[in-house]
Amino acid sequence: MKDFVPDTAPLRPPSEVMRLARMGAMMPTRLSFLRVLVRQLCAERAQITRRTWDMTPEGHGRAVFSITLSGHTYSLVAVSNDLPPDQRSDRVIATAWDAAFVLYDGVPDAADVDRIAAQAPLQEAGRFGPHDLVLSRANKSVRMWNACVSALQSGTQPDPAMIRDIGYLMRTTAVYGNGKFGIADRHLIADRPGLGGPFAVEMLAVYMIRHFTLELVQHVGRGTLDRSLARHLGIGNATGLGMAPFLVTHPVLFNNWMVARETALARVRGVQDVTPDQSKRLKTLAERAARHLSEWHVPAPDHDAALRDLHRDWIRFSTCFEAPDTVETLWQMGQSESEPLQELLAALLIEAFPDLVDDLVAEMGDPHGPLTVPFADTQSLKSAIERDWAWALQLDYEQADECRRFWYVSAAKLEPRLGDRHAEPGADLETPLDIARRVAALYAALKDIATPVSAFLARHPGHAHAASRVAILHRYPYAEIRDNLIAATCRPIDMLRCKLSFFGATKFDPKSDLWTRITLAQGAPLGDELGPSRDDWWLPTGE
């Protein structure tokens, strides 16, 4: 806890923040989970050691790397395979990958490594144990990989522009933690220093996978990458629909993320006197953001056009950083700008004031689940719906487009998918993410006579899910996305962007409304560079 109470501006209300359009514009901040993890590694001057390196000249084989964090040693076991190009797919239903990984709790012995080498390439079809903390797999960016290998083999360095544009040698297509397929539950490690934050152990795996890819390409290329180029190679990720429902099914956790972020922004907005050093820092970050935007290009024309608009607007807006009297002045100047610019500005302000915000990381987990108090009666429940869910009551869910989508799990490797209710079978097996519609139906079923809620739910058990969501939102105001997730206009990519920004993702590269590629750890210190002065890689730029 902080030993002083900073001045704060009011938090932005959930009605403003918890909208898909704004969530779909969010940027990584210094509260993002990978950033927090690397900051901790830097503070401890952690070092990665190579324990096993059993690779063919072509880079196929196995490797083990270890790192010690707050007294515990963790090891990445990597298995690199020869993957035929026609099998290189980002989808969940893929069955083979260039590389598979397990983050192991401790140092694995030879039997453990043999076991992991046999199971990890099977991924979802494999079976794992309580010492296995994270399971992941990755595919090469073949263009980036080949360019690096051939440059190194010819004694030169890869093209910095290509590194800027692609940003990684491999991209993960899944990073599984918390008990999946038998791996360790989060509660077994959540009280360890350094791993208490959300997804901390997954981020540790991701950081070590990035290290592995750099080692592997230098092994195959038989050369050494320039440090500045290596640092600008992060680790990619392809993310689809599986990540989107998480925000709905973990409402308290999601609330805590958003509250931390909004509290950080409110604290910074409360800074009354901007010192010359702070003013200089703000300008430096604004210039870095402009350069980052200039280097961020994506193939999809509509998304690239949006990026170009943001870049242009940011250049224009950057004059506001010349001499702000207060942070609030600067913030208010941004309020007439687009949502993407406002979200970039929010992330920048949070970045500039670490002493005001970094303690909020401790509040971003949810170790307990919802601690809600039941409503006194159905009238209280009804009042809560009218107050917190007015937006949901305004929609007509009988309209075809207001209920067009349905979320479901396919029997094919349990791949999450999104269907058209009016054109495809399977809506009877819909995953219950239609929260707004359910709450509206609950409201319609509530009469004007006050009765105990439990008595009402005994007669209408199908409304219990909605009633529980109303109770959760009543206690946790940022727990709910305030949009209709089954509307034809719902873009899952906005949910992905929100969640991935909390992971610390950059260079979002949407491939459709359903999935995106991103870059993690671009600009992060390398495995032998972790030290206290290295925590300055928000929105990395090429050198």
Place this chain on the structure above:
Amino acid sequence: MDWSWTELQALGVKAASGAGVPAAQALAFGAMLPRHLADGGGEEPLIRALEAPDCIVTLAHQIEEMVERASITPKPVRMHQSDAGQRALMISWLAGLPCQSEVSVSGTEVRAALSLAAPSTRVRPKRIAVSEVLAAQLRNLAERTYVPDSDASRNVGAGAGLMDLD
């Protein structure tokens, strides 16, 4: 086979849903399941409940009623449950709530002192053993919640059609 808490909970939710239990009650059943096994409640009550899913809905309602009563009185709340299996599940259900709970039994009466604002401090085990009988029942019921694959749905899934090498 040994399971993680989380995978057992997730499978429990799906299995209850596959058995026809509504969403909220299925979620609560899933949260109860690993607690019940971890506390040595036995598999038989779970197997029977999944065979008669109305019991799960009734049990969920009874818990709701107890929590509601606990919110207006600091005294322990009580509920009669004559079926021993259901009673065992009720104990686990209360013990698995996110809040602090002290649960005791006297004859057919289950008594619970619930502190709704205080988080549970119950310890979770590293692994939970599940027999193949229960595991198969859970898997079979969970499968009922999956939509059969088709060319059409596969071709519009996230990532479909893209094999680029970036």
